[in-house]
């Protein structure tokens with residue numbers, strides 16, 4: 588941790604809770620915040636905007652209303668429910684955790700932070716959110732919003748990627764939690780809400796902030812310097828062919844066996860190596876006779892990789908992989924966005 592003058596976080600719950608009661612948004616997961624609903628919403632909200640999550644959350648709850656249903660859900664159905672949210676390991680881990688909850692805890696969530704953190708896919712942030720929001724325990728949940736608010740309040744110069752900073756903030760905030768369960772739940776959500784609505788990454792709305800009288804970054808005009816973000820690493824670039832192979836039975840789909848998105852469905856693809864043509868790849872799959880209908884290029888960005896994709900639509904009589912009707916693909920087969928956007932090419936011709 589970098590050196591800085593400690594801030595008295597004890598002063599923030601009262602003004603923040605008062606502001607939250609007046610300003611909080613009505614969100615589906617805030618109604619009846621059971622541990623299951625809090626958990627599902629928090630996992631969905633990692634990497635995805637609130638507005639986009641609302642619909643996914645309601646659909647997920649409708650189909651899988653509790654841990655028992657999640658634990659036994661068929662994989663393809665589960666992936667389809669998650670389609671578009673990305674980072675599919677999250678939902679796979681949720682199902683693993685649901686199986687543990689059913690098998691070990693009788694379908695209930697443990698009211699213990701360490702036991703929550705032992706569940707697959709649940710780190711200190713998600714455990715803190717479940718413990719405080721659903722159980723009313725005085726445990727902080729430190730996400731990007733909370734880092735931003737806290738770093739600006741005390742002008743903390745430590746990079747948020749420093750694990751010691753996270754630990755420090757979890758301990759410091761947990762120590763100032765209100766003593767009653769209801770306000771514990773509200774305090775966690777008030778920090779999220781302030782970061783989302785007021786203390787935004789760019790152009791924070793300090794004039795309406797309930798903490799502006801305490802905030803060092805506001806006093807010094809240094810809001811844009813905090814939080815100190817991790818150093819950016821360059822993304823690896825890969826060139827990829829994605830084939831829409833149309834056959835009399837439909838379009839070919841297979842499971843990815845390696846690389847990013849391993850274990851998920853794809854339109855057959857191949858990383859483009861020096862001197863390898865689309866024909867070479869198709870021949871390797873046993874496709875020799877085909878007609879190319881069209882091709883187009885697009886880019887898909889993952890966390891650490893950039894794919895420069897050439898999508899090629901061909902027609903052939905022999906299906907090298909399982910083939911499905913377009914309706915079936917759109918309605919019941921899960922496809923990561925990197926491949927799904929390929930379907931746009933069908934509408935251009």
Ligand code: SF4
Pocket residue numbers: 736739740785786787791792793796797798799802803804805810
């Ligand atoms: S005063 Fe501004 S920078 Fe400080 S916490 Fe509020 S919104 Fe964030």
